[in-house]
Amino acid sequence: MTDHGVAIVTGGASGIGLAIARALLGDGWKLIIADLAQGPLDAAHAELERLRPNATKSVIMDVADEASVIAGLEGCEDGFGPVRGLVNSAGIGRDTPFFETSVEVFRKVLDINLVGTFIVAREAGKLMRTHGRGAIVNIASISGQRGNLGRSAYGASKGGVITLTQVMACELAPENIRVNAIAPGPVETPLV
Numbered sequence: 001m002t003d004h005g006v007a008i009v010t011g012g013a014s015g016i017g018l019a020i021a022r023a024l025l026g027d028g029w030k031l032i033i034a035d036l037a038q039g040p041l042d043a044a045h046a047e048l049e050r051l052r053p054n055a056t057k058s059v060i061m062d063v064a065d066e067a068s069v070i071a072g073l074e075g076c077e078d079g080f081g082p083v084r085g086l087v088n089s090a091g092i093g094r095d096t097p098f099f100e101t102s103v104e105v106f107r108k109v110l111d112i113n114l115v116g117t118f119i120v121a122r123e124a125g126k127l128m129r130t131h132g133r134g135a136i137v138n139i140a141s142i143s144g145q146r147g148n149l150g151r152s153a154y155g156a157s158k159g160g161v162i163t164l165t166q167v168m169a170c171e172l173a174p175e176n177i178r179v180n181a182i183a184p185g186p187v188e189t190p191l192v
């Protein structure tokens, strides 16, 4: 099995993030799964340990909180391996009619889905830059590509993720860091 190095998967305790974690592990990556709460992280970690022992670390992290991201990634490579991959899957969904969308909800969705993606990508990208290469995948959504009912906050956040990805792809290419986004349609997960 090829040793690719370490991939960080945010939102790795559930849904698409956990499915990606399983696939990366099977493909030879070591993993750092990052998520909000200890219980779901422990359950996901135990499952991934059964798939391949001693290849997964888990870390509590709020992607929208810069200090939490920096603390979560501090020393994460020590005795483990170089970070060469990042999947930004942490996110929340909100389905609210436009006139019933509060500023608080709008800001929260942008904070987690867009600002969180930016913070983790910047911090993990710094690690990749020191190793001379890396790959980042941001999970966007078809709701970021077209106007879906009830998706003013969510769609704006994912549209932002797509543009952020394009800018990062241009800026990080000279660092040998590839940046792409995936825009899934509906997937049956706890989010939906």
Ligand SMILES: NC(=O)c1ccc[n+]([C@@H]2O[C@H](COP(=O)([O-])OP(=O)(O)OC[C@H]3O[C@@H](n4cnc5c(N)ncnc54)[C@H](O)[C@@H]3O)[C@@H](O)[C@H]2O)c1
Pocket (backbone or CB within 6 Å): 010, 011, 012, 013, 014, 015, 016, 017, 034, 035, 036, 037, 040, 061, 062, 063, 064, 088, 089, 090, 091, 092, 093, 112, 116, 139, 140, 141, 142, 183, 184, 185, 186, 187, 188, 189, 190, 191, 192
């Ligand atoms: N399920 C779908 O239909 C669908 C479609 C398109 C895009 N997506 C996107 O895929 C990604 C994963 O969604 P999912 O369906 O797997 O949902 P999910 O709820 O199963 O997983 C999302 C994970 O992100 C974590 N998370 C939420 N806020 C966080 C924060 N502030 N810091 C760290 N972790 C946080 C949650 O705890 C959860 O474990 C999201 O970005 C979502 O917008 C999902």
